[in-house]
Amino acid sequence: MEFKNLHYQDTPLVIANVWDVPSAKTAESLNFQAIGTSSSAIATLLGYQDGEEIEFSELEYIIKRIKSSTKLPLSVDLESGYSRNPIEIAQHIKKLSNLGVVGINIEDSIVEPARTLLNAEKFSQVISKITEILQKENIKVFLNVRTDTFLLGHPNSVEETKKRIKLYENAGANGIFIPCIEQETDIKEIVNFTNLPINVMCMPNLPNFDTLNKLGVKRISMGNFLFDKMYNQLKDITEEIINKKSFKPIF
Known part of the structure; x- marks a missing residue:
């Protein structure tokens, strides 16, 4: 089934957010329908803060390795496009498409140094120009536009x-x-x-998947929460090894 069609199923598309080859292979072994990268997890993995500190070339390399390891449809978190220029953003998307990527997330906020919302009208013009370029070059990529109104606590979210x-x-x-x-x-x-498929993300008080389905949500993401949980457990287990002076906690 084409990636776009996965957003119009009877039940929501649950995306496994990955950050490297092992996490992608794990998702495939668990029969996920698709995977998406977490920009935050990848940034942390490489020692960066989230918010486009990583170079696009570094992201491109990781995407190439992930895509070569799995047959699952792959969507990439492109943050704000790694440029404010729609022509450059479209070129980034083209490079990802050439690697086999079928979808991207692009967000309407930037981190400079604090995360702030971009002007909605100007950002929509950027999206319009990107879609125009992609159509001209016959690049078929699912454009999932992220709005950070709730993330940033907008007063009239x-x-x-x-x-x-x-x-x-x-x-x-x-x-x-x-x-x-x-x-x-x-x-x-x-x-x-809207008739567009709505994508929500893992949160402490997010309703369960059955409720989200009844509400009409079409895509559910994990964000960086699984990554963070895994590394918190790494810290806890390592600390236990040191305290017990034994490797028993691993086994």
Whole structure:
């Protein structure tokens, strides 16, 4: 099934967020339908802060290694595009497409040095230009546009999200990603506002998958939470080894 069609199934597409070859292979062994990278996890893995500190060439190399290890459809977290220039962003997407990537996430905030929302109208123009270039070059990549209204705690998060969805939809977005949305009423209102598939992310108070399905959510992501949990466990086990002066905690 084509990656785009996975967003229109009877049940939501649950994406395993990966950061390297072993995590991608684990997702494939568990029969996930698709995988997506976590920019935060990859940045941490390479010793960077999240927010485009990593060079695009470094990201490209990791994507090449991940894609060579799995047959699963792969979507890449492109942050804000690793450029503010839509022509350069489109070239980045083209390079990823040439590696076999079938989708990208692009977000409407940047970290300079604190994360802030970009102007919605200007960002929608960037999306429009990107989609125009991709269509001209016949590059078929699912454009999942992330809005950080909830992540950044916008005071009118629902209304601001709806405003941005309409702009991004008109600019050619294929899907909308809203990290940090949790309340059922907010999710329902936004799902009912657009025909685009809505993507939510792992959060402490996010409803379970059955409830999200009933609310009309079409894509569920894990973000960097699994990565963080794994490394917290690494710390705990290593500390136990030191305290017990034994390798028994591993086994």
